[in-house]
Amino acid sequence: MGWNLVRAWTILVYIFMFLPVAVVVLLSFNASQFGSFPMTGFSFRWFVELAQNEAILRAFRTSLVLGSLTAVVSTALGVLASLALVRYNVPGRNVISTLLIAPILVPEVVLAVALLLFLNFLSINKSFFLLLLGHVIFTLPFVILVVQARLVGIRRDVEEAAMSLGASPVQTFFQITLPLLAPAVFAGMLFAFTISFDDITGTLFWKPGGVETVPTQIFAMLRNSISPEINALGTVMIVLTVGLPLLGLAIARRMAAARGG
Amino acid sequence: MSVEAREARQPWLLLSPALTAVVLLLFVPLAFIVVYSFWLRTATGADQAGFHLDNWNEALTDPFYRDILLNTLKIAGITTVVCALMGYPAAYFIARSKGNKVILLLLLMLPFWISYIIRTMSWINILGVSGAFNSVLLSLGIISEPVQMLYNETTVILGLVHFLLPFMVLNVYVSLEGIDETLEDAACSLGATRWKSFLEVTLPLSLPGLAAGGLLCFVLGAGTYITPLVLGGPTDAMFANLVFEAIITQLDWPLGSALSLMLLAVLGALVLIYNHYLGMAQLMKGLG
Numbered sequence: 001m002g003w004n005l006v007r008a009w010t011i012l013v014y015i016f017m018f019l020p021v022a023v024v025v026l027l028s029f030n031a032s033q034f035g036s037f038p039m040t041g042f043s044f045r046w047f048v049e050l051a052q053n054e055a056i057l058r059a060f061r062t063s064l065v066l067g068s069l070t071a072v073v074s075t076a077l078g079v080l081a082s083l084a085l086v087r088y089n090v091p092g093r094n095v096i097s098t099l100l101i102a103p104i105l106v107p108e109v110v111l112a113v114a115l116l117l118f119l120n121f122l123s124i125n126k127s128f129f130l131l132l133l134g135h136v137i138f139t140l141p142f143v144i145l146v147v148q149a150r151l152v153g154i155r156r157d158v159e160e161a162a163m164s165l166g167a168s169p170v171q172t173f174f175q176i177t178l179p180l181l182a183p184a185v186f187a188g189m190l191f192a193f194t195i196s197f198d199d200i201t202g203t204l205f206w207k208p209g210g211v212e213t214v215p216t217q218i219f220a221m222l223r224n225s226i227s228p229e230i231n232a233l234g235t236v237m238i239v240l241t242v243g244l245p246l247l248g249l250a251i252a253r254r255m256a257a258a259r260g261g
Numbered sequence: 262m263s264v265e266a267r268e269a270r271q272p273w274l275l276l277s278p279a280l281t282a283v284v285l286l287l288f289v290p291l292a293f294i295v296v297y298s299f300w301l302r303t304a305t306g307a308d309q310a311g312f313h314l315d316n317w318n319e320a321l322t323d324p325f326y327r328d329i330l331l332n333t334l335k336i337a338g339i340t341t342v343v344c345a346l347m348g349y350p351a352a353y354f355i356a357r358s359k360g361n362k363v364i365l366l367l368l369l370m371l372p373f374w375i376s377y378i379i380r381t382m383s384w385i386n387i388l389g390v391s392g393a394f395n396s397v398l399l400s401l402g403i404i405s406e407p408v409q410m411l412y413n414e415t416t417v418i419l420g421l422v423h424f425l426l427p428f429m430v431l432n433v434y435v436s437l438e439g440i441d442e443t444l445e446d447a448a449c450s451l452g453a454t455r456w457k458s459f460l461e462v463t464l465p466l467s468l469p470g471l472a473a474g475g476l477l478c479f480v481l482g483a484g485t486y487i488t489p490l491v492l493g494g495p496t497d498a499m500f501a502n503l504v505f506e507a508i509i510t511q512l513d514w515p516l517g518s519a520l521s522l523m524l525l526a527v528l529g530a531l532v533l534i535y536n537h538y539l540g541m542a543q544l545m546k547g548l549g
Contacts, residue, residue: 002455010354013347017372017426020383023393027386038396081279088272098541100279103287107484107528109501111287113521117297117514118290137286140279198376200487205508215378222382222491231386234379241374 021238028231046232056233059217063197066128066213070135070196071189077136078143078188079181085144086151104141111138112205126208134206135199139192146191150184183252190248194241291525298518308515316519326503326520330527333500336414337483340421344478345471347422348429352470353463355430356437366434372427381420381491388416412494420492421482428481429474432544436470437463473544476535480528500524 031041050056081100084090103111115134116126124130158180162172178185200215207216214237221230298316301309320326355365372380387393388410395407410416440463448458486501493499498506504524507517535544 006350006354009347010351013351013426013430014368016347017369017423020387020423021372021375021380023386024379024383077279077282080275084272084275088275090272090276096276096280099283101541102283105529105532106287106291107480107501107524109484109486109504110291110521110525113504113508113517114290114294115286116508117518118293121293121297133286137282140282144279194374198378200378201485204487204505215376218376218378218382219487219491222385230382234376234383237376237379241376242371245374 024231024234025238027228028235030228030231032228046228047236050229050232050236053229055212056214056217056229059212059214062128062211063213063215066131066135067193067197069132070139071193073132074136074139074143074192075147075185075188078140078147078192079185082144082147082151082184086148087156100144101141103137108138108201109205112202115202116205126206128208128211130208131203131206131211134202135196138199138202139195142195143188143192147184147188150187151181154180154184183255186248186252186255190245194245198241294518294521297515298522300515302513302515306512316516319516320519320523326500326523329498329503330500330523333483334527336418336421336499337479340418340425340482341475341478343418343422344426344429345475348426348474349433349471352430352433352437356434357442369427369430369434377424378487378491380423381488384416384420384423384492385411411492412497414493414497417489417493417497417499420488421485424485424488425478425482428477432474432477433467433470436467436473440466469539472535472539476531476544480531483528484524 026039028046029042029044030039031043031045032039085093085097090096112134115137116130119130119133120126154177159172159176162176163169167175197213198215199213200219203213203216204219207213212220214233218230218233221227297308299312299314301311301313301315303309351369355362355369358365385392389395390407390409390411392410394410395404398404399407444462444466445455445458448462449455453461483499484501486499486505489497489499489502500520501524504517504520507513507520511517
């Protein structure tokens with residue numbers, strides 16, 4: 001009896017999580033003039049309008065560029081740091097880990113304010129560059145956590161074998177370590193990209209006037225009323241942000257399988 | 262340089278870019294806003310450097326700020342309790358279910374990937390004047406006029422729970438997975454009922470995960486300003502909204518610094534207390 005109760009409760013929790021999202025997707029195909037019930041028919045018109053909306057397309061481009069740059073920089077920093085933490089007996093390892101995780105222990109609003117005000121003091125104004133710095137520092141801890149978890153599984157003796165067969169440390173890194181690291185690097189980049197693509201809390205503080213990312217664009221559109229276009233945009237975002245990680249997962253699996261691991 | 266010395270230097274070379282970034286982009290800026298909070302923004306819009314207590318005096322004694330801080334803690338507290346009540350049984354079900362655990366977990370991770378702003382605004386489609394709920398009630402004849410159910414404290418909490426619940430479930434799940442299932446069986450074979458063995462064996466052992474999930478829900482909930490802007494009414498501002506107002510709207514950056522530091526002090530104290538009793542390891546497990 002108790003177990004069935006737990007099961008029923010869990011189903012309700014899943015419905016709670018997914019119902020609002022499902023409604024967004026449903027309403028994005030609504031033929032009616034307004035972004036609301038009742039549904040008057042099935043139509044793709046809002047997706048067509050979306051594709052012709054210059055502001056939204058611009059926001060998409062900004063988010064894509066920002067997310068990609070964030071992913072590259074954050075993952076580069078994160079992979080190097082994770083290598084040091086997993087591979088070496090660094091003195092003060094715990095303190096260093098805590099320092100590197102600190103950006104997610106500080107409330108994002110506070111991080112946003114501190115970075116904005118400090119860089120402004122250094123005469124670096126609200127700009128794309130400031131956005132990038134902010135996104136890098138905010139995503140770095142997530143990358144480090146994900147990459148570290150993957151690194152632990154890579155055995156050191158393979159590298160030692162390469163070195164004992166005469167490979168230089170640099171050769172070993174590029175020919176042995178890096179290919180083995182690839183899934184971790186990939187996971188880190190994907191994670192950083194998704195977090196950056198989704199961020200609004202810090203972005204609203206850092207973005208210069210006139211520049212919008214997809215989330216801030218949606219936020220600005222909400223100020224008017226909820227139009228079917230927002231639901232269509234939401235559907236595109238859901239497909240992208242859910243589809244990309246799933247695709248990434250599949251690719252990572254395939255890469256691991258191809259290695260025979 | 263000797264081989265040993267090079268070996269010893271290598272990790273620091275690897276760490277230095279990330280550490281430099283964190284120091285320059287987080288710790289120095291935090292130190293800077295501590296100094297900045299003692300400056301004054303004058304009527305002309307220029308900053309007057311110095312050691313003025315005016316901002317702190319205003320932030321700490323004005324009942325307006327105190328009330329909103331208390332209200333923020335209340336909203337975050339209710340959100341956390343609701344997340345625990347909803348999330349614990351779900352996590353227990355996933356951890357103890359036979360078979361399709363991977364699918365259940367994957368389903369649970371999906372909302373993590375769905376945009377926060379989309380998930381927040383999706384409630385407008387459900388509870389708004391022309392939302393799903395109203396249209397069902399209207400067609401059933403229960404109401405004759407659409408009812409505005411949005412833009413109050415309850416909908417802010419609802420939005421926060423929807424946003425934070427996966428954090429809770431994931432953390433509880435991780436700690437439940439670490440518990441040997443046979444312990445409960447052992448308790449039962451010694452004469453305890455299922456319920457009793459859960460209360461006295463499983464629940465206490467899973468408390469670290471519950472605490473980690475609770476901390477995340479509370480801290481993330483108390484630091485938000487987007488949810489109240491989208492789902493709250495004019496009187497539902499949370500403390501982070503005050504920070505946003507001071508920095509972006511009023512451009513009073515010294516006051517904004519003081520308010521940010523207040524929020525950091527309150528939420529940072531919670532993290533430190535948690536760290537003192539339970540350590541960061543549990544939290545990292547749930548995040549990683």
